[in-house]
Amino acid sequence: MQMETIKERIETIASKREYLLNLLEQPNLGSLRIDVNQALEEMDELLDEFQRTFLGQGNN
Secondary structure (H helix, E strand, O other): OOHHHHHHHHHHHHHHHHHHHHHHOOOOOOOHHHHHHHHHHHHHHHHHHHHHHHHOOOOO
16 A cells, blocks of 8 residues: 555544544433544554654654
8 A cells, every 4th residue: 555545544534533522522422422432542543553653753
């Protein structure tokens, strides 16, 4: 897979993060809040791993 393609896909994933954060603000989310939190955690891990692997950067 081309590096540019990977970057585009990562950017698409990152753009969805804001939607999940807004979803967490909904008062009627109920038990789905757990799933949304899990999705955010996994997304953050993916984005961090991409930074470390391809860009040599990290949050450490």
